[in-house]
Amino acid sequence: MGATIIDGKRIADAVRAELRPRIAGLRARGVTPGLAAVIVGDDPASVLYVKMKSQACEEMGLHSVTLRLPADAPEAGLLAEVRGLNADPGVHGILVQQPLPSQISTMRAVSSVSVDKDVDCFHPENVGLVLIGAPRFAPATPAGVIELLVRSGNDPGGKHVVILGRSNIVGRPLAALLMQKAAGANATVTVCHVKTRDLAQHTRRADILVAATGRPQLVTADMIKPGAVVVDVGVHRTDGGLVGDVAFDEVKEVAGMITPVPGGVGPMTTAMLLLNTVTAAEKLSEQR
Ligand code: GUN
DSSP, X not given: XXXXXXXXXXXHHHHHHHHHHHHHHHHHTTXXXXXXXXEESOOHHHXXXXXXXXXXXXXXXXXXXXXXXXXTOOHHHHHHHHHHHHHOTTOOXXXXXXXXXXTSXXXXXXXXXXXXXXXXXXXXXXXXXXXXXXXXXXXXXXXXXXXXXXXXXXXXXXXXXXXXOOOTTTHHHHHHHHTSSSTTOOOEEEEEOTTOSSXXXXXXXXXXXXXXXXXXXXXXXXXXXXXXXXXXOOOEEETTEEEOSBOHHHHTTTOSEEXXXXXXXXXXXXXXXXXXXXXXXXXXXXXX
């Protein structure tokens, strides 16, 4: 028996539909929410991600700005652009696409974004607020994973969630969100990583398994508890098309529910970024 597919596109469309009246409310007050993306260099995946985000803004009636800097842009140049966006009243959300070239400190780049416009939730202050359970923003991909779970009938409360990967973009903040004392959280969380011994011993105990390893099709059928929910955050371009961190065809025979790649977590990340931008616009326009 095959797993039920969790349709990320449909759930993302529902999140987006709920945003429309909030956007209309802002526009009625003369505020068009604005999202700015800064990209350094021409990494094809990053260029595509930023394009998808700006397309989503256009579809939703948001103002969108994309600043593209050359791959050899100095750090000072990037920081100056971010300062300009911090001061721009038409921009309510700012993201600096990662990865950044080696001459730029990721730490200084994420720290340069105004905490009130940090819709990626990468500024150390905002990361800290997530960790202590008082988020200003929820980081888009981890929040998208939680929204997918809750809206597909898999509230993580009381469940054992095993996360594969400890990146600052997915694994770490997802663990922090899931262990909160809050709706859609209250999970028991295990974080595994490249140094974990006997990975399958941990994954087989997961009620919900989230794969964010950066390694194509690492998760195989023997690593899954029958009936478990499997969420695949990975995206890898191969000769056979896009694949995730999960060997989908075999894992779907064991799992109870599974997200596809593409069409799973990806659309949710974009929807949650739009949500954060609208929330930022609401808060910033109240302050003025
Ligand atoms: N690179 C990979 N994922 C992300 C993301 O969610 N935000 C940014 N800024 N860069 C990324």
